[in-house]
Amino acid sequence: MLDIHLHVRVDVDPLRAAQNHMGVCDAIERIAPGGKPADMSAPNVPKVAGIDPLVPPPAQTPAPAGAVIQDRLAGWVSDLTTLHELTERLVGTSALDEALDAVVRAGATLVGARRGLVALEPADGLGPTGTVGLGLAHAELGHMETVPRRPAEGAPEAGDPGPGLFGSSPDLFHEEGLDPLHREVAARLGYAASYALPLNGPSGLLGSVVWLYDEPAEPVERQRHLVGLYVRYAAEHLARLVELERARARVAQLTEELLPSRLPRVSGVQMAVRHRTGPRGGGDWYDALPLPEGALGLAVGSVTGTGPGATAAMGRLRASLRAYAVIEGEDPVAVLSDLELLMRLTEPARSATALLAYCEPGKRKIVLAGAGHSPPLIVGERRTEYAETSLSAPLGMLSCWEAPSVEISPNPGETVLLYTEGLLRRTGDAMDRAFARLHAAAASVPRAIRDDPGAIADHVLRTLLPEGLDEVDSASDIVLLAARFD
Structure with missing residues (x-):
């Protein structure tokens, strides 16, 4: 038989009561003796008619760390789901023009743009070439083609699509050194900002894609990360379609010669x-x-x-x-x-x-x-x-x-x-x-x-x-x- 001191047995009932009313952790902190601030060891609020009164929460309660992590996880899952849907849609394309249209539409969804275009211009010069627009009429695409080409110097990076199209600019009309013809085309077509990415295939530059904003704007870091991942995968898919198109052209030419x-x-x-x-x-x-x-x-x-x-x-x-x-x-x-x-x-x-x-x-x-x-x-x-x-x-x-x-x-x-x-x-x-x-x-x-x-x-x-x-x-x-x- 264990020898239990009396004062320990007396403290058991208040502990259980406190657990029922305030939770285990709060109860232990309030009843545990010594070393606690006065406000942490304040007596319980008296009951009224045997019912605990509602204690209003603090005016500003910081979000628990678990809730923040859950929100982040939910955002990551949403991003991955979006990328999966867009890449699945791209994989389902077998024609080059269809794939280019899927790329410019998916990118517009990821960066929050309404218009855009993708230009296929393989750096090796073996073709095929072409331009596909989103929200741009044929005549407007013709105006875009008049914008001076960028020089082919160095490896293109994000925001710099390399030779062919103009690069990224959050505010075209206040950008220093902008080509006057580019500014004129932007004013005529009614866009004020652009975001561009290169299409880098396994064997070199395939072309570039650019999205246009009606007002000065630029994608946030999360959007840039998502569209960068998508375009990297899209460039590999487009490279396969380009090689397939070239093979078909060679076979067709051989057949016609025969x-x-x-x-x-x-x-x-x-x-x-x-x-x-x-x-x-x-x-x-x-x-x-x-x-x-x-x-x-x-x-x-x-x-x-x-x-x-x-x-x-x-x-x-x-x-x-x-x-x-x-x-x-x-x-x-x-x-x-x-x-x-x-x-x-x-x-x-x-x-x-x-x-x-x-x-x-x-x-x-x-x-x-x-x-x-x-x-x-x-x-x-x-x-x-x-x-x-x-x-x-x-x-x-x-x-x-x-x-x-x-x-x-x-x-x-x-x-x-x-x-x-x-x-x-x-x-x-x-x-x-x-x-x-x-x-x-x-x-x-x-x-x-x-x-x-x-x-x-x-x-x-x-x-x-x-x-x-x-x-x-x-x-x-x-x-x-x-x-x-x-």
């Missing part, structure tokens, strides 16, 4: 072609070859695969077909048979589709042979119909290819459309529905443009692939060759 530079002029027939190369480069091709005795050879085809390999195979296939067509072009079946044998020997891992038409414009006579290719479409005043062709396998699929030819006779003024399946695949529909849509697009050609094969081809593309689907990125190439017979 295709006819212009269509020949042959009496009795007018021709036009529309060709679009996919982003990775494909194997769709066309040809129009003058033959002896005023004849004309028309061909379209597609090699399996994408990329430089498919493009090179397409070039070899087209060159071989031209040689065979000159020798025995009046017999398209013989030409395709020779081509199939050559492919089996030289391109055993590939297959291809092809359609060859031997045309005699003076007689309006066409002899066709196809290897796994879609039939031509005849468009005229009184009919819009697919030509009946025999079914056959693509080249390279069988040990020995051969299929009968067919003969068609277009009426005066009718146009024959030759195309590749890439045109149908870009619709996104099943093949039967894509064929029906192509037929409807050709049937809707206005009478006023039926004499122009180029206008017919453009109308079919716009109708079949609305909203610019004939221009946007797609894995499929497009070939549409229109031949109008007089």
